[in-house]
Amino acid sequence: MDDLYREVIIEHYKNPSYRGKLDPHDISFADNNPLCGDHIQIDLRVDGNGIVTEAMFSGHGCAISQASADLLMESIIGKPLEDVKKLNKQDILDLLGIDLGPVRLKCALLSLKVLKAGVYGLGEASDSLVE
Amino acid sequence: MPAYFPMTLNIEKIRNDFPILERETANGRRVIYLDSTATSQKPVQVIEAMNDYYRRSNANIHRGVHTLAEEATSLYEGARERIAKFINASSSREIIYTRNTTESINLVAYSWARANLKAGDLVILTEMEHHSNLVPWHMLQAERGIELEFIPVTEDGLLDLEAFKALLNRTPKLVSFTHMSNVLGTINPAGEIIKLAHAAGALTLVDGAQSVPHLTVDVQALDADFYAFSAHKMCGPTGIGVLYGKTSLLEAMPPFLGGGDMIKEVKLRSFRPNTLPHKFEAGTPAIAEAVGFGAAVDYLTQIGMDDIAAHEHEITEYALERLEEVPGVKLFGPPAEKKGGVAAFTLEGVHPHDVAQILDQDGIAVRAGHHCAQPLHEKFGIPATSRASFYLYSTKEEVDLLVQGLYKVKEMFG
Numbered sequence: 234m235d236d237l238y239r240e241v242i243i244e245h246y247k248n249p250s251y252r253g254k255l256d257p258h259d260i261s262f263a264d265n266n267p268l269c270g271d272h273i274q275i276d277l278r279v280d281g282n283g284i285v286t287e288a289m290f291s292g293h294g295c296a297i298s299q300a301s302a303d304l305l306m307e308s309i310i311g312k313p314l315e316d317v318k319k320l321n322k323q324d325i326l327d328l329l330g331i332d333l334g335p336v337r338l339k340c341a342l343l344s345l346k347v348l349k350a351g352v353y354g355l356g357e358a359s360d361s362l363v364e
Numbered sequence: 365m366p367a368y369f370p371m372t373l374n375i376e377k378i379r380n381d382f383p384i385l386e387r388e389t390a391n392g393r394r395v396i397y398l399d400s401t402a403t404s405q406k407p408v409q410v411i412e413a414m415n416d417y418y419r420r421s422n423a424n425i426h427r428g429v430h431t432l433a434e435e436a437t438s439l440y441e442g443a444r445e446r447i448a449k450f451i452n453a454s455s456s457r458e459i460i461y462t463r464n465t466t467e468s469i470n471l472v473a474y475s476w477a478r479a480n481l482k483a484g485d486l487v488i489l490t491e492m493e494h495h496s497n498l499v500p501w502h503m504l505q506a507e508r509g510i511e512l513e514f515i516p517v518t519e520d521g522l523l524d525l526e527a528f529k530a531l532l533n534r535t536p537k538l539v540s541f542t543h544m545s546n547v548l549g550t551i552n553p554a555g556e557i558i559k560l561a562h563a564a565g566a567l568t569l570v571d572g573a574q575s576v577p578h579l580t581v582d583v584q585a586l587d588a589d590f591y592a593f594s595a596h597k598m599c600g601p602t603g604i605g606v607l608y609g610k611t612s613l614l615e616a617m618p619p620f621l622g623g624g625d626m627i628k629e630v631k632l633r634s635f636r637p638n639t640l641p642h643k644f645e646a647g648t649p650a651i652a653e654a655v656g657f658g659a660a661v662d663y664l665t666q667i668g669m670d671d672i673a674a675h676e677h678e679i680t681e682y683a684l685e686r687l688e689e690v691p692g693v694k695l696f697g698p699p700a701e702k703k704g705g706v707a708a709f710t711l712e713g714v715h716p717h718d719v720a721q722i723l724d725q726d727g728i729a730v731r732a733g734h735h736c737a738q739p740l741h742e743k744f745g746i747p748a749t750s751r752a753s754f755y756l757y758s759t760k761e762e763v764d765l766l767v768q769g770l771y772k773v774k775e776m777f778g
Contacts, residue, residue: 237721238718238721238722238776243776243777247777270733270734270738270741270747270748271717271747271748272747293715293747294715294717294747295715295716295717295718295721296714296715296717296718296777297717297718297721298717299715337717337721340717
């Protein structure tokens with residue numbers, strides 16, 4: 234359980250590398266975690282070959298949600314959107330390097346849900362996107 | 365000797381009634397349960413009553429003539445009578461069993477409001493309502509075009525009664541408000557609000573989810589028209605709650621859900637509704653839960669609601685004092701004398717989820733989030749708070765452990 238606040242998570246929470254907004258951007262989407270009101274926006278720039286060239290997140294939330302957003306941004310830069318579409322729950326858990334209970338899992342997965350809803354051009358970041 | 369004085373609770377004995385307080389959490393720590401506002405723990409008296417019901421008396425109620433059906437019916441109806449007495453309703457016919465406070469409020473919104481409100485009619489709510497007393501009215505607004513206004517909450521977490529008086533000039537049809545805030549802990553002056561509402565010609569609906577478990581509530585003295593509460597926050601089981609309503613109002617209201625038990629007579633193309641309270645109780649109800657609810661009311665009555673309130677007040681006063689000492693802690697809500705056993709707070713630089721998670725490592729259970737009162741959090745400009753809440757089994761030692769835990773959180777995020 235102490236692993237939950239591994240140094241890497243606290244570090245990404247306190248000093249995120251990809252916090253901010255991109256203007257202009259090619260893809261932008263935002264949504265909330267209805268359980269706690271956490272809010273995440275993700276902005277992407279994508280080149281002509283469908284490769285993510287820049288990615289930033291903004292909003293507010295707990296250490297788990299913010300650190301996972303930062304790690305997620307880091308991991309998708311340089312990747313094709315087609316690969317981003319394939320990311321799921323396990324990829325986030327691998328990035329964080331921890332196991333999470335059902336409630337905190339929602340915090341961790343918020344950024345991926347928002348990202349995928351944005352990439353797919355959907356109106357809502359639903360759970361089904363990451364399962 | 366005075367009939368009542370604080371610290372009469374035998375805490376050790378009370379804690380022994382709650383087996384869950386004995387259990388350990390993952391790290392081998394004894395659970396420190398500071399989340400009674402979400403749901404209370406259950407004493408053996410309630411657990412055993414439900415157990416006995418299933419072991420000895422289980423049958424469907426009201427129609428069977430065999431021994432078990434008779435016994436189940438009298439247990440179910442007996443609980444209703446004791447619940448009526450607990451809130452001083454004038455008759456047990458005024459106690460409608462529902463699933464919970466939320467369903468009770470929805471019952472009023474679907475049955476009374478849809479029969480009585482039309483486009484442009486005003487319903488007054490408050491800015492400190494739980495989502496359960498907001499969303500049913502949002503839905504009615506979308507469907508009927510009723511208007512909604514809100515009694516503002518002041519900086520110190522109280523209702524602005526002057527603003528309320530001004531709103532009353534617009535002749536509202538209903539004033540629906542919480543007796544005690546589940547976030548700020550504010551105990552609202554329900555009697556005064558009801559009096560003012562009645563003088564303006566409005567009916568009143570009180571969300572008593574947090575008040576009935578913690579205070580002596582007398583619906584006749586308050587002159588409340590409708591009063592809603594849940595068993596699970598007052599030592600009883602989940603899945604059962606109550607809508608209290610004045611007989612004359614309930615009798616004039618159309619039924620809510622249709623089905624068995626709520627009817628007097630059914631023809632192929634028509635029906636006649638049953639009398640109160642059955643008119644509003646369609647289908648097989650939560651019988652074991654009603655039995656548990658009755659046992660919970662007996663338990664609280666036997667300990668004494670005034671003594672419970674005094675104990676919680678003492679714990680709350682101590683908790684606010686101790687929490688205030690922690691650098692970076694910001695408390696929300698009024699001072700202890702105006703609130704129940706709730707302490708909502710933020711810790712500078714740490715998200716409430718992280719606070720709750722780290723406390724959990726030491727077995728301390730607090731709630732983090734917007735506590736189903738998102739507009740209230742928006743008002744205070746914060747997305748979420750951590751909330752510690754207390755009940756008859758809470759102790760000062762538990763408050764000390766909470767404060768110790770917060771220092772640990774600060775260290776981790778420091």
